[in-house]
Amino acid sequence: MRVMTTPLLKGIIASLWEFIDPETIPVDTVFILTSSLCRLPHEVQACHSAGKKVFVDMDFVEGLSEGKAAIDYLKSIGVDGLISVKLSNFHYARKIEMPFVLRVFALDSKAVEKAYNQVKSNGVDIVEILPGCASLKVGKMFKALGINVITGGLVTTRQEAKKLLQVVDAISTSAKNLWTKEEF
Numbered sequence: 001m002r003v004m005t006t007p008l009l010k011g012i013i014a015s016l017w018e019f020i021d022p023e024t025i026p027v028d029t030v031f032i033l034t035s036s037l038c039r040l041p042h043e044v045q046a047c048h049s050a051g052k053k054v055f056v057d058m059d060f061v062e063g064l065s066e067g068k069a070a071i072d073y074l075k076s077i078g079v080d081g082l083i084s085v086k087l088s089n090f091h092y093a094r095k096i097e098m099p100f101v102l103r104v105f106a107l108d109s110k111a112v113e114k115a116y117n118q119v120k121s122n123g124v125d126i127v128e129i130l131p132g133c134a135s136l137k138v139g140k141m142f143k144a145l146g147i148n149v150i151t152g153g154l155v156t157t158r159q160e161a162k163k164l165l166q167v168v169d170a171i172s173t174s175a176k177n178l179w180t181k182e183e184f
Contacts, residue, residue, distance in 0.1 A: 106134035
């Protein structure tokens with residue numbers, strides 16, 4: 001079992017496809033899923049002013065490429081962590097001690113096997129399994145690696161969230177009805 005070097009993400013995470021006033025978000029962590037180079041610094045600052053931890057999906061920031069310069073830029077504007085499907089971004093983020101969520105798509109057994117092997121062999125600390133319902137089948141397998149496991153995508157009800165939180169550490173969701181610190 002490995003020792004995690006990144007912060008443990010737990011409970012509900014607010015996923016923002018469109019930025020909203022972070023003061024209205026009752027949970028502690030925000031995933032900014034889309035933005036632009038111009039808007040992002042202000043969005044990060046607003047989240048921090050509201051006491052939120054901010055992770056940014058670097059694959060969907062308009063005007064941002066991938067690689068070292070992009071990661072250095074995101075760190076320089078105060079992003080608390082990164083999200084990407086690109087394993088190549090993970091290696092540099094780890095080198096500069098930037099928390100990193102590797103998103104994996106559990107489309108079928110081959111995709112899960114490939115993702116599992118990548119996570120295991122590269123020492124990924126945090127993985128997000130998409131879609132959420134797939135975590136019911138494969139979440140425990142990833143948890144057995146001793147890593148932080150998040151799920152997201154198509155999680156909209158309290159009943160779904162309750163089931164998922166039995167096998168994963170956190171759920172990222174844009175469903176505002178789930179944005180609560182209360183236990184399910």
